[in-house]
Amino acid sequence: MALPAPNLDDRRFQDLVDDAKRMVMLRCPEWTDHNVSDPGVTLIETFAHMTDQMLFRLNQVPERLYVKFLEMIGLRLIPPASAQAAVTFWLSAPAITQVAIPAGTEVATVRTDVEESVVFTTTRPLAIVPCALHAVATRCAGDDEPVFHTDRLRMGENFAAFSAVPEPGDVLLVGLTSAVPNCVVRLEVSARVEGVGVHPDHPPLVWEAWSGTDWVRCLVSSDTTGALNTFGEVLVHVPAGHEASLIGGERAGWLRARVIEVDPEFPTYREAPVVGSLVAGTAGGTVRAAHCELVEDELLGTSEGVPGQTFPIVRGPVVAEGALLEVSSESGWQEWARVEHFVASGPHDRHFVLDAAGMSVHFGPSIREPDGGFRAHGAVPAAGAAIRLRYSVGGGRAGNVGRRTIRTLKSSIPFVAAVENLAAASGGVDGETVEQAKARGPILLRTRSRAVTAEDYEAITREAAPEVARVRCVTAGDDEADAGSLRVLVVPSAAQDVGRIEFADLVPGEDMLARISERLDSVRLIGTRVLVSPPRYRGVTVVARVIARPRVDQAKVRADALAALYGFLNPISGGPDGVGWPFGRPVQAGDVYALLQRVRGVDLVEDVRLFGANPVTGERGAQTQRLELDRHSLVFGYDHHVKVEDH
Numbered sequence: 001m002a003l004p005a006p007n008l009d010d011r012r013f014q015d016l017v018d019d020a021k022r023m024v025m026l027r028c029p030e031w032t033d034h035n036v037s038d039p040g041v042t043l044i045e046t047f048a049h050m051t052d053q054m055l056f057r058l059n060q061v062p063e064r065l066y067v068k069f070l071e072m073i074g075l076r077l078i079p080p081a082s083a084q085a086a087v088t089f090w091l092s093a094p095a096i097t098q099v100a101i102p103a104g105t106e107v108a109t110v111r112t113d114v115e116e117s118v119v120f121t122t123t124r125p126l127a128i129v130p131c132a133l134h135a136v137a138t139r140c141a142g143d144d145e146p147v148f149h150t151d152r153l154r155m156g157e158n159f160a161a162f163s164a165v166p167e168p169g170d171v172l173l174v175g176l177t178s179a180v181p182n183c184v185v186r187l188e189v190s191a192r193v194e195g196v197g198v199h200p201d202h203p204p205l206v207w208e209a210w211s212g213t214d215w216v217r218c219l220v221s222s223d224t225t226g227a228l229n230t231f232g233e234v235l236v237h238v239p240a241g242h243e244a245s246l247i248g249g250e251r252a253g254w255l256r257a258r259v260i261e262v263d264p265e266f267p268t269y270r271e272a273p274v275v276g277s278l279v280a281g282t283a284g285g286t287v288r289a290a291h292c293e294l295v296e297d298e299l300l301g302t303s304e305g306v307p308g309q310t311f312p313i314v315r316g317p318v319v320a321e322g323a324l325l326e327v328s329s330e331s332g333w334q335e336w337a338r339v340e341h342f343v344a345s346g347p348h349d350r351h352f353v354l355d356a357a358g359m360s361v362h363f364g365p366s367i368r369e370p371d372g373g374f375r376a377h378g379a380v381p382a383a384g385a386a387i388r389l390r391y392s393v394g395g396g397r398a399g400n401v402g403r404r405t406i407r408t409l410k411s412s413i414p415f416v417a418a419v420e421n422l423a424a425a426s427g428g429v430d431g432e433t434v435e436q437a438k439a440r441g442p443i444l445l446r447t448r449s450r451a452v453t454a455e456d457y458e459a460i461t462r463e464a465a466p467e468v469a470r471v472r473c474v475t476a477g478d479d480e481a482d483a484g485s486l487r488v489l490v491v492p493s494a495a496q497d498v499g500r501i502e503f504a505d506l507v508p509g510e511d512m513l514a515r516i517s518e519r520l521d522s523v524r525l526i527g528t529r530v531l532v533s534p535p536r537y538r539g540v541t542v543v544a545r546v547i548a549r550p551r552v553d554q555a556k557v558r559a560d561a562l563a564a565l566y567g568f569l570n571p572i573s574g575g576p577d578g579v580g581w582p583f584g585r586p587v588q589a590g591d592v593y594a595l596l597q598r599v600r601g602v603d604l605v606e607d608v609r610l611f612g613a614n615p616v617t618g619e620r621g622a623q624t625q626r627l628e629l630d631r632h633s634l635v636f637g638y639d640h641h642v643k644v645e646d647h
Helices: 013-027 039-058 063-072 150-154 434-447 454-464 510-523 554-568 589-597
Strands: 084-091 099-101 106-109 119-122 126-128 133-139 171-176 183-192 205-210 215-217 219-223 232-237 244-247 250-259 274-290 292-302 310-312 318-329 332-338 351-355 360-363 366-368 374-376 386-394 406-409 416-421 468-474 485-492 529-533 537-548 602-613 620-624 634-637 641-645
Touching: 013 039, 063 434, 084 119, 084 126, 084 406, 099 274, 119 292, 126 274, 133 150, 133 250, 133 274, 150 274, 171 274, 205 232, 292 310, 318 351, 434 454, 454 468, 454 485, 454 510, 485 510, 510 529, 537 554, 537 589, 554 589, 554 634, 554 641, 589 602
Parallel strands: 332 351, 485 529, 537 634, 537 641
Antiparallel strands: 084 274, 084 416, 099 126, 106 119, 106 406, 119 274, 133 171, 171 250, 183 232, 183 274, 205 215, 205 250, 219 232, 244 250, 292 386, 310 360, 318 332, 318 386, 351 360, 366 374, 406 416, 468 485, 537 602, 602 620
């Protein structure tokens, strides 16, 4: 129960008017017309209205005071998190020398008439290494040694890529002159398949690269050969751990195409593809980029040599990750370490606290001890020492852009012709608002960074990973949580394209899961087991038929209806309140009828059918009017169909 708040002045507008009229009767008895038509009464009501507004503000806690109260209990606003995307730089021609992409290179989305461009900055340098074909070999499933075809290929002779009837495990080995980590290799292949080929969108073939300990699957952004069916090129994105190694006595940077099993409804190889020629070259490279702009060595000021100094930061919003603070000294610039607080800092520890939301840098204070002495929590920069900070500004949900939307290079780089992101950016979260901090304040005050209740686990998870969109704690005895254990379900922020989300983007990354697990492990009760994982998702497909109003664009009506469905059946921003589909809430046909009826241009919703769907395999379940969800699962809209008809 909330504590009763005192009312400092309970008078309202009419009370003020009546008090003023009684005062007039005492002080000015000759004024007898107290009707609203009297000009004097109009003035009384005007001042009563202004006073009523002042009394209303008197009974409110000003926002500034509320923020100061939160600061007194150690609460700081959570700063925005920047979205991350893998950005590919395409070369204008195959590399003949190494091309360097420095860290801090800026790329952006295309600016339009209504939207500003969203700027991303590379987080590390990228070296695009040239390569060429060194060796080619094949190895059938079950064989230990490969069979080399390098000389035959140079003589213009053909060879079979796999065994006569390809089996899962057959491989085509491609050796490059050097290892090409983070690079894109273009393989120009002349091949053919006798008889029936394979489905180009569901080929029984994957490309892998040797990482020094194991074969790692590679992304293939383009394959115009149709899985070695015909002449064309294959663009293979080599992962970061690619290393040169020995295979069959040949040292090279090895890639391989491996035959795998596919769904029985898709065809597989009946005969081995015949390779006539093979040429390799480096076409580009991929590096991570963050939705932020780098601010290089901003001079914050000079130290006064006293404890507890604070220096403001000029630009914002500040992204906390990657901030680097340096203090000048006689021997040069010294790097200081960023800490969350000064509790464990000693008088010689070069520590600082970055308040990203408040846009300021703090140095350790000096605290009076019970014996009357003082203890410094953190070293104090020498008097006159210059202080500079390297940091990034940006972040927020605006950075969760869709795939292939980052297409602008902000600065010219020799030999680089284009840039793009092959996958959507994700992880961008807006900074915490004061209203959200008000809700978190009582939890922080009660727990003191100790996880006891489900709300404690959820609040601490949001602190550990601000890029998480939704969190739910499942306690022991509920759902699949055993006695003495609990599950923390996290939904990462994902890019949305007209309400659509790629299902793979709803799987949290290993780094995020490890960071949350490490933080919860430090605050959990002894004996409590904590499992951090994504929730279960129940796919749903809506098939609807609507009647459009006369003289409207039916294509636009269909597009708007699909956008409404994907936006409503959305685990992050869907549901009745637009804050994400509620956990465990069933999907009912009636909700979909009401949703489609509100779409502009729809006159009548004729039919709505719901189907359970598997977003991984695409398999559709039986028709239903009410799709039940488990208590702690979320809905995921998948492959909706809307048919628009006229009267």
